[in-house]
Amino acid sequence: NAGVTQTPKFRVLKTGQSMTLLCAQDMNHEYMYWYRQDPGMGLRLIHYSVGEGTTAKGEVPDGYNVSRLKKQNFLLGLESAAPSQTSVYFCASSPLTGANYEQYFGPGTRLTVT
Amino acid sequence: EDQVTQSPEALRLQEGESSSLNCSYTVSGLRGLFWYRQDPGKGPEFLFTLYSAGEEKEKERLKATLTKKESFLHITAPKPEDSATYLCAVQAGGDTGRRALTFGSGTRLQVQP
Numbered sequence: 763n764a765g766v767t768q769t770p771k772f773r774v775l776k777t778g779q780s781m782t783l784l785c786a787q788d789m790n791h792e793y794m795y796w797y798r799q800d801p802g803m804g805l806r807l808i809h810y811s812v813g814e815g816t817t818a819k820g821e822v823p824d825g826y827n828v829s830r831l832k833k834q835n836f837l838l839g840l841e842s843a844a845p846s847q848t849s850v851y852f853c854a855s856s857p858l859t860g861a862n863y864e865q866y867f868g869p870g871t872r873l874t875v876t
Numbered sequence: 877e878d879q880v881t882q883s884p885e886a887l888r889l890q891e892g893e894s895s896s897l898n899c900s901y902t903v904s905g906l907r908g909l910f911w912y913r914q915d916p917g918k919g920p921e922f923l924f925t926l927y928s929a930g931e932e933k934e935k936e937r938l939k940a941t942l943t944k945k946e947s948f949l950h951i952t953a954p955k956p957e958d959s960a961t962y963l964c965a966v967q968a969g970g971d972t973g974r975r976a977l978t979f980g981s982g983t984r985l986q987v988q989p
Contacts, residue, residue: 766919793975804880804963804979805920812974820976852919856975863967863975864910867919 764788766868768853774874775843783838783871785853792858794836795820795865796828798849805852811836813858843875878903882964882980889954889987897949897962897983905969909947910977911940912963920963954987961985 766787775781785794792813797805807820809828817828825847827839836855840847850872854865881900889895901909908927912920924933926942933940937958939950949962961984965977 795976802981804965804981805977806979807974807976810974810976818974820974854919863908864922864925865977866922867912869919870917 766853766855766866768851768868768871770871771869772872774876775840776876777844779843780839780841781843781873782840783851783853783873785836785838785868786834787836787853787855787866787868788834789855789857789866790833791855791866792833793856793865794830795854795856796826796836796838797852797854798822799852799870800849808838808851843873845875847873848875849873878966878968878978880964880966880978880980882962882983884983885981886984887986889951889985891955891987891989892953894950894952894954896951897985899947899949899964899980900945901947901964901966902945903966903968903978907967907969907975909942910965910967911938911947911949912965914961914963914982923962951985954985956987956989959985959987 795810796808811830814833853868856865879902883898911923914920924940929944961982963982965979
């Protein structure tokens with residue numbers, strides 16, 4: 763049981779380049795989230811999904827797109843990277859049912875845009 | 877707008893020196909307050925969920941408490957391996973669709989031997 767995994771772990775992009783970050787979870791969770799973490803700030807929600815085939819915007823969605831074609835995978839895309847997108851990106855998942863709505867996080871992807 | 881403020885930003889303790897971390901929050905109807913631990917270069921690791929004022933939860937040297945305006949994470953006789961950043965987050969009761977978390981910026985704890 764690997765939990766939540768993310769690939770790649772590190773990436774350096776030039777301004778204007780594109781890339782996709784992959785998140786996979788093996789806990790059969792319905793909810794999946796993408797956050798970014800910047801120094802001195804809390805994690806901020808970019809996009810989220812409440813189930814396969816559904817996505818929605820979070821607090822800071824501009825410049826990002828997402829897709830959830832399979833329940834276990836949640837992809838985050840940057841179409842034209844900007845230096846302001848330099849950050850650490852975390853994926854998380856959460857079950858649909860149950861009293862506890864805690865989210866389980868992946869190890870993160872450190873992205874640098876030059 | 878939901879808001880979470882953690883203090884202090886950083887805390888240095890000697891091994892065995894107990895202390896508390898604070899998390900103040902404003903939220904439109906609290907569904908849950910969450911504590912996470914984050915080690916350098918890793919993702920947040922879930923510690924506790926608290927749901928209502930007066931609730932307490934314990935795990936080894938950590939004890940989390942909750943009031944209507946704040947939560948405390950008490951660390952008793954800490955060890956160097958407790959060194960990490962501790963994150964607090966809230967989930968609004970009305971946010972049944974997203975179940976999103978609003979995070980504080982964390983407290984960096986360093987425990988020296």
